Amino acid sequence: xxxxxxxxxxxxxxxxxxxxxxxxxxxxxxxxxxxxxxxxxxxxxxxxxxxxxxxxxxxxxxxxxxxxxxxxxxxxxxxxxxxxxxxxxxxxxxxxxxxxxxxxxxxxxxxxxxxxxxxxxxxxxxxxxxxxxxxxxxxxxxxxxxxxxxxxxxxxxxxxxxxxxxxxxxxxxxxxxxxxxxxxxxxxxxxxxxxxxxxxxxxxxxxxxxxxxxxxxxxxxxxxxxxxxxxxxxxxxxxxxxxxxxxxxxxxxxxxxxxxxxxxxxxxxxxxxxxxxxxxxxxxxxxxxxxxxxxxxxxxxxxxxxxxxxxxxxxxxxxxxxxxxxxxxxx
Numbered sequence: 001x002x003x004x005x006x007x008x009x010x011x012x013x014x015x016x017x018x019x020x021x022x023x024x025x026x027x028x029x030x031x032x033x034x035x036x037x038x039x040x041x042x043x044x045x046x047x048x049x050x051x052x053x054x055x056x057x058x059x060x061x062x063x064x065x066x067x068x069x070x071x072x073x074x075x076x077x078x079x080x081x082x083x084x085x086x087x088x089x090x091x092x093x094x095x096x097x098x099x100x101x102x103x104x105x106x107x108x109x110x111x112x113x114x115x116x117x118x119x120x121x122x123x124x125x126x127x128x129x130x131x132x133x134x135x136x137x138x139x140x141x142x143x144x145x146x147x148x149x150x151x152x153x154x155x156x157x158x159x160x161x162x163x164x165x166x167x168x169x170x171x172x173x174x175x176x177x178x179x180x181x182x183x184x185x186x187x188x189x190x191x192x193x194x195x196x197x198x199x200x201x202x203x204x205x206x207x208x209x210x211x212x213x214x215x216x217x218x219x220x221x222x223x224x225x226x227x228x229x230x231x232x233x234x235x236x237x238x239x240x241x242x243x244x245x246x247x248x249x250x251x252x253x254x255x256x257x258x259x260x261x262x263x264x265x266x267x268x269x270x271x272x273x274x275x276x277x278x279x280x281x282x283x284x285x286x287x288x289x290x291x292x293x294x295x296x297x298x299x300x301x302x303x304x305x306x307x308x309x310x311x312x313x314x315x316x317x318x319x320x321x322x323x324x325x326x327x328x329x330x331x
Contacts, residue, residue, distance in 0.1 A: 050080050050090075057090060057105050078286040083139070091285045104285065139302040141287050148194045150276050152218050152225040159192035161316040164297040166196050166284055169211065169229075170204035170238040173306050174294045178233045184309045195229070196280045198293050206238040206246045213250050213264075215273035220263040228253060 054077050061075065074095040081089045083106070091104045143162050163185060167174035185193050197211035210232050218225035232238065236249055250268075254261050267273070284295065292304045298315035 046079060053107060054080075054090060061094075061105075078282075081286070081288060089288075093282065093285075139288050140300045141284070141297060141302055142300055143297060145283050145287065146194075146196065146280050147276070151194050151196050151280070152215075152229070153192060153194040154186045154226070155189070155192040157192060160190040161299055162192045162194065162297075163299075163312060164194045164196060166198040166281070166293055166295040166297075168198055168200050168204055168207045168293045169214070169232050170207040171200065171293050172239075175233045177294055177306050178229070181307070181309055181312075185312070188309075195225075197277050198281050198284070198295070199277075200293060204239070205243070206241055209246055209250065210238060211277060212268055212271055212273055213253070215277070216264055216267035217257075217259055219273065220260050220267060224257065224259065227257060228259075231257075 058075070072094050074093075076093045078091045078093070081091065083089050086109050088107045088110075089104050090107065094103075143164060146164065148162075148164070165177075165182075167178070169175070182193070185191055197207075197215065199207035199211045201208045214225055214228045214232060217228045231253060238246070241249060253259070254264050288295075288302055294306070295302065295304045296307055296312065298312050301315040303311075303315065
C-alpha cells in the first residue's frame with residue numbers, strides 16, 4: 001500500500017500524526033471502537049520483549065486512530081523481522097472499512113519507534129527529528145514463497161532470471177517505472193517478469209479498484225492484463241478521479257476492450273482476486289518488513305524504489321553454465 005518515497009509510511013500517514021505523548025487517561029475519542037487485536041498464530045522466534053514492544057505499539061496506534069476517528073478493527077501482528085543489527089520491523093495488518101491495510105512500524109536501537117514521525121519510546125514517545133529513517137538493505141526472499149502462476153507475467157517460465165514487481169497503479173513512481181523500464185524488461189529474453197498488485201488504499205483510494213479490475217480482466221479474458229494495465233498506467237490519471245468517475249472509466253474500458261461484461265462485473269463485485277493479492281502482499285511484508293512500493297524481487301534480492309534495468313541486472317544471480325558433457329574414453 002505507501003507508500004511514499006520513503007520506507008516509513010504507515011496507514012495513519014493519510015493524516016500525519018501530530019506528536020503526542022501517551023496519556024494515562026482513557027482514549028481521547030471514546031466513540032471510536034478499538035480494533036480487536038490478535039497475535040500471529042505462529043509465534044516462532046517471538047520473544048517476551050517482542051510481545052511487550054507490540055503492546056506498546058498497540059497503544060500508540062489506537063491513540064492515533066481514535067484521535068483521527070479511523071474506523072479500524074481486527075489489528076493482527078505478524079512475526080517481527082530483524083532488518084539489521086539496529087533495526088527491527090514489526091509488521092501488522094488492520095481492517096479499515098472494507099479494506100485490509102498491511103504496514104509496519106520499526107524499532108531503532110531498541111529505543112526509537114519509527115512511524116511518521118520517529119518517536120522515542122523511552123521518552124513519552126516524543127518526536128526525534130534528527131534520526132534518519134531506516135532503509136533495509138541486503139534483504140532476500142525466495143520467489144518460491146509466492147504463487148507466481150496466479151499473477152500476470154511475461155517471458156518464459158523457464159527464463160534464466162525472475163523479476164517480481166509489487167506495485168500500485170496510482171503510485172507515481174510505479175507508473176513512471178511501468179512506462180519507462182517495464183517495456184525494456186519485457187524485451188529481455190532471459191527475464192521472466194511477474195506483476196503482483198500492492199495497492200496502498202489509504203493514500204491511493206483508486207488503487208485497489210484498479211488492481212481488482214486488471215486482475216479480473218486477466219481471469220475472464222486471459223492475455224488481456226497487459227493491455228488494461230498499460231491503459232491504467234499511461235492513459236488514465238487515477239489520482240484525479242472520484243469514485244464515480246473511476247467506476248465510469250472502468251466501465252468504459254470493459255466496453256472499448258470488449259471484455260466479457262457479465263463475468264467482469266461478477267468478478268469485480270465479489271473482489272475475486274483480492275485473496276490472492278492479500279496473500280502475496282502479506283507474505284512480502286511478513287518476511288521482509290517492507291511496506292513500500294514499488295518493491296522488486298530479482299532472483300530473491302529485494303530492492304525498493306525506482307530501479308533502472310541496469311541496476312536490476314546487477315542483482316540477478318550469476319548462473320554458471322553447466323559443464324559440457326564428455327563421453328567416456330574408450331579403453
